[in-house]
Amino acid sequence: MTHITEELLIEAYYSDIDDMSRQHLQECGECRAEFERLSGLLDSVRDYPVPERDELYGSDVWARLAPDLPAAKPRMNWFRWWMLTPALATVVLVAFLAGMFTGQRRAGISEKARERILLMALSDHLDRSQILLTELLHADPEIGLTGEQDKARELLGENRLLRQSAAHIGDAADADLLDALERVLLDVANGSHSSSSNGLQMIQQRIDSEALLFKVRITGTDARRRGQNL
Amino acid sequence: MEWTDSAAADEARNGNQQAFRVLVERHSHSVFRLAFRMTGNEQDAEDMVQETFLRAYKQLHQFDARSGFGTWLYRICTNCSIDLIRARKRRNEEQPFAGEKFPVHWLDRVASPGPSPERLTQSNQITNRLEDALKRLSEIERIAFVLRHYEGHDIEQIAAALGVQPNAAKHSVFRAVQKLRRALEPAWGVAAR
The missing domain is CATH 1.10.10.10 (Winged helix-like DNA-binding domain superfamily/Winged helix DNA-binding domain)
Known part of the structure; x- marks a missing residue:
């Protein structure tokens, strides 16, 4: 007698089995025992609790999402602090990384503190890059990108330092992400988008196709978590 | 008026954000549930919910009503999950199911x-x-x-x-x-x- 294969038993568990196999399963004690064994195992991992979300959760998601949708986003609200933060952050970062690359160890600064500073700097940089990428995705080619161009220039130097430091300590994933981000920043800073009406679209497509905004957000969040846990 | 998913997607595609809001409010729970089960972490799941709807909004013109809006969203959420898992793997961190980053792992419950x-x-x-x-x-x-x-x-x-x-x-x-x-x-x- 040909018994039911494991693949068919799994299909049977999920009620995807054909009539002939179903009948065999009813008549063959050996296959039925095997099926019950499989069912018991799969049932044992069936209970998979998910944290509760209340009935207003959909409204909460919308409230967080709506500002990021194109028509609803005010474009220049954060302009003032943006003008100051990158310059300050870059000065601190340059000083910090200069020490790191030359191998100097300042008294009182442990490796852990050094790593924490770097992670927080990375997180801060990616937060501001995230804002710029969101602006770029929602930008109107008719209006132009003068403001975004300035911001890209400001972020570029900082990005380069962080990319080099990530490569220096062997963090290939962060280095790759910063490299992808740098190419976009470079295009925007150099005004590649203004040479043709397709330029901005190409930048937007690159951000989309590489899921760059998502990766920047996730990596930024991870860096902050890692930094806070040190 | 109660929009069907397909009608709401059509409206949203024509720039009606309230129609998209209906879709977000209708599908947020199920997208969160899926995202959490794929990542095992609440914060990652929240990020994925946000990213899923953002991508959906930007890709509304690609939505084909024959596949069902929920199925289409699941596909987007799945892609987000794959992106996240790959990013984590590359960083040599613990994978979403590995537990160290997530003090209360879903399997513990x-x-x-x-x-x-x-x-x-x-x-x-x-x-x-x-x-x-x-x-x-x-x-x-x-x-x-x-x-x-x-x-x-x-x-x-x-x-x-x-x-x-x-x-x-x-x-x-x-x-x-x-x-x-x-x-x-x-x-x-x-x-x-």
Whole structure:
């Protein structure tokens, strides 16, 4: 007698089995025992609790999402602090990384503190890059990108330092992400988008196709978590 | 007026954000549930919910009403999950199911109310092995298993979500269950006796 294969038993568990196999399963004690064994195992991992979300959760998601949708986003609200933060952050970062690359160890600064500073700097940089990428995705080619161009220039130097430091300590994933981000920043800073009406679209497509905004957000969040846990 | 998903998507495509709001409010719970099961972490799941709807909004022109809006969203959420898992793997961190980053892992909560000591022992043994087994699944296998086992999707829906042929989806579920079974059966068999 040909018994039911494991693949068919799994299909049977999920009620995807054909009539002939179903009948065999009813008549063959050996296959039925095997099926019950499989069912018991799969049932044992069936209970998979998910944290509760209340009935207003959909409204909460919308409230967080709506500002990021194109028509609803005010474009220049954060302009003032943006003008100051990158310059300050870059000065601190340059000083910090200069020490790191030359191998100097300042008294009182442990490796852990050094790593924490770097992670927080990375997180801060990616937060501001995230804002710029969101602006770029929602930008109107008719209006132009003068403001975004300035911001890209400001972020570029900082990005380069962080990319080099990530490569220096062997963090290939962060280095790759910063490299992808740098190419976009470079295009925007150099005004590649203004040479043709397709330029901005190409930048937007690159951000989309590489899921760059998502990766920047996730990596930024991870860096902050890692930094806070040190 | 109660919009169907398809009608709301049409309206949203024409720039009606309130129509998109209807879709967000209607599908947020299910997208969160899926995202959490794929990542095992609340914060990652929230990020994925946000990213899923953002991508959906930007890609509304690609939505084909024949596939169903929910299925289409699942596919986007699945892609977000794959991006996240790949990013994490590359960074050599613990994978979403590995536990160290997530103090209360979802598998730690797999137990019925008031379990007996025997049940706890069984659950712990299975949990430990299940963690190892899940780590060994490929991304596609893990997602296919979550969709089949926990979300109750049929093979056609899983194939649509993964963007693969039904046979490939079926094989992914089979491989996932097979690997889990090989890993879990010894502990489950002993504990169940």
